[in-house]
């Protein structure tokens with residue numbers, strides 16, 4: 001019923017050229033460019049469709065709260081290994097997939113798209129499409145499911161998705177070291193070249209925090225090797241993931257700079273926080289935007305204006321002209337009327 | 350859709366071809382444009398030798414710039430292009446197109462950069478999968494995806510097929526282990542997809558390129574992730590009296606929280622064939638064996654071995670052996686890794702199927718394969734990536750017996766349809782190519798196939814890249830009968846121009 005109605009709504013919007021602002025838990029309203037158009041909520045389309053722990057696969061509807069999925073998986077000692085942020089308790093899985101954001105564990109286990117096996121969506125014509133499946137391996141047709149991850153609702157309204165899940169590590173432990181940013185990058189790079197069971201890193205305010213996860217024996221041995229001081233803040237990683245950590249407080253523009261892990265440290269911004277073994281660097285800044293793009297490009301990465309600042313600007317930077325052309329054609333192929341979250345990702349998409 | 354209207358017909362007259370070949374020679378040099386029949390034969394098929402064709406020419410560029418120039422020329426003159434890596438593909442993906450050229454990437458075979466601190470390597474597409482691991486082994490690093498063809502297949506082909514291997518349950522497929530690509534578009538422009546960091550803004554074109562089978566662009570550079578070699582790896586060889594019990598044991602291992610590095614299964618015909626061939630020490634009377642590999646730190650592996658042994662015996666394993674040395678572990682694997690050639694020894698020809706299913710369907714699908722095998726009078730040996738539900742039934746046949754290949758193909762098609770009905774898909778890792786193009790009509794609806802064609806057109810509006818592969822036209826599906834097309838309403842009939 002819900003799907004039929006939704007299809008009608010989209011068909012009607014397509015015919016009448018009505019722009020749609022797709023919403024669910026609204027925990028990531030701040031992300032991307034300013035939303036516009038008629039509100040279309042899919043929050044009510046929720047629930048776990050299928051979950052068989054022995055398959056390592058879960059299928060859920062888009063409006064399902066992330067916390068509900070996490071607790072269903074936890075009962076079987078499993079988890080979504082990309083550790084998606086819960087920017088509010090209302091975060092839903094559809095939004096997680098549309099935004100494609102992963103948490104502190106990402107360099108060691110993978111990102112949202114790495115675990116998506118299949119997606120059902122409604123495109124900008126109102127057609128109901130299914131790509132991928134509920135099996136681990138599938139190379140039939142183009143990988144549209146993964147293409148839709150991170151597309152900010154501009155390619156289709158996500159209805160349902162299947163994920164690969166993994167057994168939860170038996171235990172985790174965190175230690176910290178007092179050190180400069182430069183030293184912290186050296187240290188974490190060195191650790192990355194060994195078989196230590198790393199599962200998160202954070203450098204902030206001249207401290208490097210390192211988490212190890214795995215079997216009791218492996219974590220104990222790892223702690224013995226790396227030394228450091230035990231960190232007693234059990235919520236540290238959750239605070240980092242959900243941006244409730246004090247670094248993320250305040251209203252100044254927040255830049256998310258994704259670079260090769262071992263990139264040189266830059267003296268830019270007012271304050272800096274580094275995670276993902278060095279490959280994700282957050283900057284708070286009241287200064288010019290250009291320097292973040294320049295720095296990121298110099299390192300071979302990219303920068304986006306994640307939160308605050310001017311949300312009508314090119315928050316995701318600019319695409320290379322040929323890539324821009326391909327993006328536009330892809331957008332048009334899914335959404336010929338340009339009615340799905342228009343302009344949310346890039347001005348003209 | 351973006352169909353180019355100014356399309357000129359290519360001039361394939363002897364004079365036209367002569368001019369075309371000369372232009373290729375200007376770009377890549379005389380010895381790298383092959384046009385004589387005897388030169389073309391080695392390129393007539395990939396690993397699926399049942400399909401053969403000769404291209405107009407084989408062009409072998411040596412650099413990304415040369416690839417750009419070749420593509421610009423082909424685009425200008427409307428010459429279709431089929432990319433080829435090492436030609437080990439099993440679905441006819443690199444099968445030449447008679448009115449086009451075959452673009453071999455074999456000469457782009459350099460490891461460009463190894464960057465240990467960032468744990469990545471930048472390589473050209475013609476580099477062999479195993480050569481990457483060999484190039485970084487001295488640093489204690491390796492490239493994880495390991496298709497059984499890894500000594501021969503190219504990394505460019507791996508990306509184009511999104512290849513898996515026996516270790517992908519834990520370490521992922523090619524798509525999980527590549528962070529950046531350089532791709533040449535049909536227009537001959539060089540683009541960069543992905544980046545040096547882990548996330549890139551914009552649509553995930555990196556994912557889209559994986560498994561695109563040479564239909565969207567030519568991959569000319571690949572940046573792969575490298576992993577530290579695990580301290581220890583141990584394999585358990587478990588034997589079972591019946592196949593279903595073995596199938597259930599797979600589910601037990603996984604639901605008890607173990608994530609094996611590899612979890613493979615072989616049935617009795619495969620066991621016997623490989624044992625005759627490589628003497629891996631497999632129990633030839635077992636109905637099925639499982640190879641379960643655990644890796645990680647010494648402590649981790651120790652505790653997991655105990656648990657896994659326990660689970661496997663409880664699940665009904667009749668015999669358990671644990672590798673005591675690297676040598677013994679390699680021996681356990683040697684059988685599995687040589688299963689295809691081993692089966693090749695007991696039958697004049699074999700045909701490899703690549704369906705996937707939810708693991709709980711393993712028992713049912715085996716019964717169904719058995720039934721179909723009897724119905725068609727053709728034997729089947731089964732080799733599975735059991736941990737991720739990827740089946741490789743090998744149908745044994747004799748190409749010299751009239752009609753036997755046709756029957757084999759039909760049986761293969763039926764097995765794939767059974768996989769789709771069981772909730773799975775028609776290909777886990779070998780790709781659609783030309784081989785499974787009809788089964789695509791079973792797997793996808795008209796609307797979904799149309800969307801695939803539109804994606805193709807976003808990159809290649811004239812359909813010059815690998816025409817006729819991977820995505821069936823709606824006409825073809827209508828003929829196959831797997832799908833219903835309304836009143837000659839075929840919006841993409843124009844795509845099959847060549």
Ligand SMILES: Cc1cc2nc3c(=O)[nH]c(=O)nc-3n(C[C@H](O)[C@H](O)[C@H](O)COP(=O)(O)OP(=O)(O)OC[C@H]3O[C@@H](n4cnc5c(N)ncnc54)[C@H](O)[C@@H]3O)c2cc1C
Pocket residue numbers: 395396431432433434435436437438439441442443454474495496497498501502503504505506507508509510511512513514515562563564566567568569689690778779815
């Ligand atoms: C004995 C044997 C065992 C195998 N085991 C496995 C296995 O365990 N797992 C698995 O996944 N596969 C396996 N395969 C299949 C095959 O090896 C893989 O599909 C491999 O990735 C193909 O690589 P290739 O270089 O040979 O590509 P090719 O066969 O040359 O080409 C494959 C496809 O990729 C396209 N292509 C190639 N290079 C490029 C490029 N640079 N740019 C754009 N498109 C390109 C071609 O057009 C074609 O469509 C096996 C094959 C054999 C023969």
